[in-house]
Amino acid sequence: MMAATGIVTRFAPSPTGYLHLGHALSALLAWRAAREAGGRFLLRIEDIDLARCRREFAPAIEEDLAWLGIDWDGPVRVQSEHFAEYAATLDALRGQRLLYPCFCTRAEIAAAAPHGPEAPYPATCKHLDPHAAADRIAAGTAHAWRLHMDRATAGRALSFCEHGQRRACDPMPFGDVVLARKDTPASYHLCVTLDDTAQGVTLVTRGEDLLPVTAIHRLLQDLMGWPEPAYAHHRLLVDAGGQRLAKREGAPAIRALREAGLSPKSVRTRAGMPD
Numbered sequence: 001m002m003a004a005t006g007i008v009t010r011f012a013p014s015p016t017g018y019l020h021l022g023h024a025l026s027a028l029l030a031w032r033a034a035r036e037a038g039g040r041f042l043l044r045i046e047d048i049d050l051a052r053c054r055r056e057f058a059p060a061i062e063e064d065l066a067w068l069g070i071d072w073d074g075p076v077r078v079q080s081e082h083f084a085e086y087a088a089t090l091d092a093l094r095g096q097r098l099l100y101p102c103f104c105t106r107a108e109i110a111a112a113a114p115h116g117p118e119a120p121y122p123a124t125c126k127h128l129d130p131h132a133a134a135d136r137i138a139a140g141t142a143h144a145w146r147l148h149m150d151r152a153t154a155g156r157a158l159s160f161c162e163h164g165q166r167r168a169c170d171p172m173p174f175g176d177v178v179l180a181r182k183d184t185p186a187s188y189h190l191c192v193t194l195d196d197t198a199q200g201v202t203l204v205t206r207g208e209d210l211l212p213v214t215a216i217h218r219l220l221q222d223l224m225g226w227p228e229p230a231y232a233h234h235r236l237l238v239d240a241g242g243q244r245l246a247k248r249e250g251a252p253a254i255r256a257l258r259e260a261g262l263s264p265k266s267v268r269t270r271a272g273m274p275d
């Protein structure tokens with residue numbers, strides 16, 4: 001793991017499509033925070049979801065960032081090249097008896113959790129006999145690995161620094177979150193915390209939709225003894241109807257604006273970052 005010296009920020013897009021204005025705002029805020037402080041700005045490609053991510057979007061992301069006037073330090077970290085590191089962390093958590101295998105299908109979870117997809121996992125597999133679970137794994141049954149949230153949080157008071165203000169946080173309402181998915185041997189929560197540590201990130205800037213799950217990230221950092229970065233979540237761009245740009249069909253891609261003849265400066269302004 002790299003020691004952090006000075007401020008280090010990052011932009012961590014998933015290559016599921018071209019960058020849009022919302023991404024531009026996120027990248028510009030992180031880049032500017034680093035550059036204004038004489039720090040480092042890093043780029044990371046979050047592509048563990050091998051079914052949704054497409055390799056060809058990664059160079060397109062780099063090209064769009066460069067066109068916007070954003071430069072980054074050091075090599076780009078590509079998550080799919082680091083599965084061995086994620087596996088080692090899962091082993092460490094398993095060694096602390098903090099993970100259990102979950103064989104449930106989405107349909108089974110939906111049927112057992114009447115409160116909808118955001119409800120915590122109903123813990124069906126939590127109390128499986130460990131030998132029976134081991135037999136199912138040995139037989140090749142697809143399974144995820146979930147965090148024992150109650151064990152993991154026992155006796156821990158968690159908090160984080162958001163825009164310089166310390167606030168308490170509690171990951172318990174998320175329940176036994178998945179740290180290794182059935183379809184890919186890692187998860188967003190695991191990778192983002194490991195990578196921020198591995199890259200020496202000291203200030204996490206990202207959209208405010210991720211503010212609540214910061215509690216999960218702080219728990220993982222605490223469990224693993226990893227350093228705590230500061231956080232600065234930012235507003236999300238919305239359209240005239242108030243809908244999040246990222247979710248909207250056909251949010252304007254940077255390259256479409258560029259092909260339409262807009263300058264980098266005017267795209268930066270449209271993203272809400274006047275020069």
Ligand code: GLU
Nearest residue numbers: 012013014046192206210
């Ligand atoms: N890869 C995530 C996204 O594209 C960002 C994760 C983060 O910044 O923590 O939404």
